[in-house]
Amino acid sequence: MAVTIKDVARAAGVSAATVTRALSKPEVVRPATRDRVKEIAASLGYHPNRAARGLITGRTGNLGLLVPDLGNPFFPSIVKGVQARAHEADHAVFLADTDEDPAAEAGLVRKLAKQVDGVLLCSPRMAEAEIRALATEVPTVLLYRRVPGVASVTAEFLDGMRQAVSHLVALGHRRIAYVAGPRTSWANRERVRSLRAVTRTRVELVETGNVVPQFEGGVSVADQVLAAEVTAVIAYNDLVALGLLHRFAARGVAVPHDISVLGFDDIPLAAMVHPALTTVALPKDQAGQAGVDLLLRERHRERRELPTQLMVRGSTGPAR
Amino acid sequence: MAVTIKDVARAAGVSAATVTRALSKPEVVRPATRDRVKEIAASLGYHPNRAARGLITGRTGNLGLLVPDLGNPFFPSIVKGVQARAHEADHAVFLADTDEDPAAEAGLVRKLAKQVDGVLLCSPRMAEAEIRALATEVPTVLLYRRVPGVASVTAEFLDGMRQAVSHLVALGHRRIAYVAGPRTSWANRERVRSLRAVTRTRVELVETGNVVPQFEGGVSVADQVLAAEVTAVIAYNDLVALGLLHRFAARGVAVPHDISVLGFDDIPLAAMVHPALTTVALPKDQAGQAGVDLLLRERHRERRELPTQLMVRGSTGPAR
DNA sequence: TTGAAAGCGTTACCAG
DNA sequence: CTGGTAACGCTTTCAA
Numbered sequence: 001m002a003v004t005i006k007d008v009a010r011a012a013g014v015s016a017a018t019v020t021r022a023l024s025k026p027e028v029v030r031p032a033t034r035d036r037v038k039e040i041a042a043s044l045g046y047h048p049n050r051a052a053r054g055l056i057t058g059r060t061g062n063l064g065l066l067v068p069d070l071g072n073p074f075f076p077s078i079v080k081g082v083q084a085r086a087h088e089a090d091h092a093v094f095l096a097d098t099d100e101d102p103a104a105e106a107g108l109v110r111k112l113a114k115q116v117d118g119v120l121l122c123s124p125r126m127a128e129a130e131i132r133a134l135a136t137e138v139p140t141v142l143l144y145r146r147v148p149g150v151a152s153v154t155a156e157f158l159d160g161m162r163q164a165v166s167h168l169v170a171l172g173h174r175r176i177a178y179v180a181g182p183r184t185s186w187a188n189r190e191r192v193r194s195l196r197a198v199t200r201t202r203v204e205l206v207e208t209g210n211v212v213p214q215f216e217g218g219v220s221v222a223d224q225v226l227a228a229e230v231t232a233v234i235a236y237n238d239l240v241a242l243g244l245l246h247r248f249a250a251r252g253v254a255v256p257h258d259i260s261v262l263g264f265d266d267i268p269l270a271a272m273v274h275p276a277l278t279t280v281a282l283p284k285d286q287a288g289q290a291g292v293d294l295l296l297r298e299r300h301r302e303r304r305e306l307p308t309q310l311m312v313r314g315s316t317g318p319a320r
Numbered sequence: 321m322a323v324t325i326k327d328v329a330r331a332a333g334v335s336a337a338t339v340t341r342a343l344s345k346p347e348v349v350r351p352a353t354r355d356r357v358k359e360i361a362a363s364l365g366y367h368p369n370r371a372a373r374g375l376i377t378g379r380t381g382n383l384g385l386l387v388p389d390l391g392n393p394f395f396p397s398i399v400k401g402v403q404a405r406a407h408e409a410d411h412a413v414f415l416a417d418t419d420e421d422p423a424a425e426a427g428l429v430r431k432l433a434k435q436v437d438g439v440l441l442c443s444p445r446m447a448e449a450e451i452r453a454l455a456t457e458v459p460t461v462l463l464y465r466r467v468p469g470v471a472s473v474t475a476e477f478l479d480g481m482r483q484a485v486s487h488l489v490a491l492g493h494r495r496i497a498y499v500a501g502p503r504t505s506w507a508n509r510e511r512v513r514s515l516r517a518v519t520r521t522r523v524e525l526v527e528t529g530n531v532v533p534q535f536e537g538g539v540s541v542a543d544q545v546l547a548a549e550v551t552a553v554i555a556y557n558d559l560v561a562l563g564l565l566h567r568f569a570a571r572g573v574a575v576p577h578d579i580s581v582l583g584f585d586d587i588p589l590a591a592m593v594h595p596a597l598t599t600v601a602l603p604k605d606q607a608g609q610a611g612v613d614l615l616l617r618e619r620h621r622e623r624r625e626l627p628t629q630l631m632v633r634g635s636t637g638p639a640r
Numbered sequence: 641t642t643g644a645a646a647g648c649g650t651t652a653c654c655a656g
Numbered sequence: 657c658t659g660g661t662a663a664c665g666c667t668t669t670c671a672a
Contacts, residue, residue: 002433002457004648004649004650005649005650005651014659015658015660016659017652017661018659020650020652021651021657021658024651028657028658029658030658033657033658047430047433047434048649048651049375049434049435049648049649050431050434050435050650051371051372051375051435051648051649052648052649052650052651052664053649053650054371054664055372055650055664055665055666056649056651056663057652057664060371062414062435070397070399070400071397071400071588073393073396075396076391076395079390080390080391087428092416092431092432092435093414093415093416094412094414095403095414095415096407097400097403099400108407111367111412112412113322113367114322114367114368114369114370115369115370115371115412137322137365249594268535269592272535272562272563272589273592273593273594274566274569324664325667336665336666336667337642337643337667338642340667340668341641344667348641349641349642350641353641353642368665368666368667369665369666371665372648373665374648374666375647375648375649375650375665375667376647376665376666376668377648377666377668378648
């Protein structure tokens with residue numbers, strides 16, 4: 001049997017009320033009593049039952065975090081940021097990986113809702129209406145997505161895209177392919193929008209069909225990219241870019257000599273491969289941390305937009 | 321305000337007791353009442369507060385999962401397995417990333433203990449005594465580690481190592497380096513032990529110093545490996561192997577022509593790089609799932625040992 | 641088959 | 657400064 005507040009109270013010869021005060025409002029209890037209670041609590045190994053506490057205070061000390069696919073290294077990075085900040089604030093984190101299944105997500109959140117003080121939603125595909133509904137049921141912060149009226153943390157995609165295109169233009173590229181991610185993904189729509197805005201005059205843009213946001217997506221579309229006779233390609237994300245790299249290598253296409261490849265996200269992997277991947281770094285730890293801050297400070301309307309940074313590495317070079 | 325059982329009871333014109341019965345023991349309540357209650361509950365969007373339920377039943381419907389570093393793609397794979405199985409069993413998962421900080425782990429677990437039905441511990445470095453203590457406080461299953469008296473899911477490391485060494489021997493390798501992981505890591509000790517057992521007669525083994533179990537660890541030790549004049553190297557894990565690959569490439573050492581490289585884990589990344597990494601695949605999803613099964617079926621003593629599988633890819637070849 | 645009441649562990653409020 | 661009591665939302669006796 002776990003040790004409860006009553007055990008401590010009995011052992012210390014005080015009431016439960018005094019125990020709880022000694023522990024959570026030390027200043028209102030006489031020092032001698034306080035110290036004795038604290039000592040006994042420690043020696044008994046007492047930890048308040050957070051569920052019981054939550055029942056009465058309305059605050060559970062828990063956070064929910066929803067991500068679409070932990071297999072994409074982008075998301076573990078976010079999770080780490082969330083965890084770090086949450087633990088600092090003495091909160092525990094419920095994690096749910098929805099496996100890219102938008103249908104299941106809302107249900108998952110609702111099951112968690114009562115057990116958490118708020119939810120961080122990293123859910124590029126969930127319907128906007130669903131998100132709005134959820135946000136009325138439980139404090140919600142969106143990660144990497146914007147929905148009117150809901151707090152969110154995003155990145156400066158437009159500026160990131162501008163950095164990417166400027167880099168390629170400076171290298172002499174004038175005809176560039178974009179490998180699109182899932183059609184229904186907010187992030188993809190945002191990237192396409194930014195890309196079009198940024199290339200309007202300077203560059204000819206070739207958009208391929210949509211692929212799954214994974215390594216396999218890149219592999220599958222690589223030959224189309226080659227056939228499009230571009231000198232550079234921007235991928236929806238790093239995983240897709242790595243898929244391109246892989247298939248290019250298999251076909252004997254040299255990167256960056258024959259074609260330049262540029263990714264998005266800056267997953268740790270991007271720096272580990274050969275040639276290393278030039279990519280637009282999105283804030284990950286910081287996004288997670290900022291999300292937790294918004295949630296815990298009850299900034300339920302606020303939007304934060306974090307800077308992005310082009311990481312120039314080996315996979316981009318002069319247009320041939 | 322969230323909708324509670326009382327709201328449903330009032331709306332349905334029954335008592336709270338009947339509502340809870342209609343929902344959790346449908347057979348003991350009159351069909352007409354049951355259906356009406358269910359309908360109203362659904363229309364009101366009622367979900368039982370699991371924390372309150374846990375208070376009385378002693379079962380929370382939550383699981384805790386501790387991993388040392390989500391940045392290592394091995395662990396997200398495990399998390400996915402755990403999640404999948406936990407959700408099937410209608411359980412939610414608390415995730416804690418300890419950031420390779422064994423000191424913090426025990427405290428984290430204890431904070432969670434009251435809120436979960438059990439804990440999955442993936443904690444290669446925590447002291448054995450600490451683990452034993454924890455296991456008496458909360459149902460515990462160890463992942464990838466064995467401690468007497470505590471339930472665990474591990475892999476057949478010895479057999480995996482045998483497969484790896486046989487493969488290298490068949491390719492003509494007679495002098496092999498092993499890049500060791502953290503000295504205090506159970507997995508590393510196990511690998512060293514297996515490796516020694518398996519190489520006793522056939523192969524000359526050169527063990528390098530211990531490195532951090534990350535990409536950087538491999539990079540940092542690569543030159544030592546080269547100086548050791550071996551024809552093949554087995555790394556503590558895939559991340560370390562990728563670090564070796566990276567530094568070898570930078571030094572103009574061709575893999576597998578000049579040296580063969582073999583990893584451990586089979587993280588997704590291993591198949592994506594060039595040359596693809598030969599590695600011993602450890603069960604990941606299955607380990608997570610098996611762990612959840614042990615926990616939920618209250619097999620608090622059982623040990624399961626899952627098979628491993630050598631994945632032969634481009635990074636190993638004939639000894640030169 | 642249903643309802644009333646007790647109680648899970650905690651904290652908030654009100655007396656003293 | 658401290659203790660008693662009520663209440664959080666739920667499930668489980670025990671009676672009816």
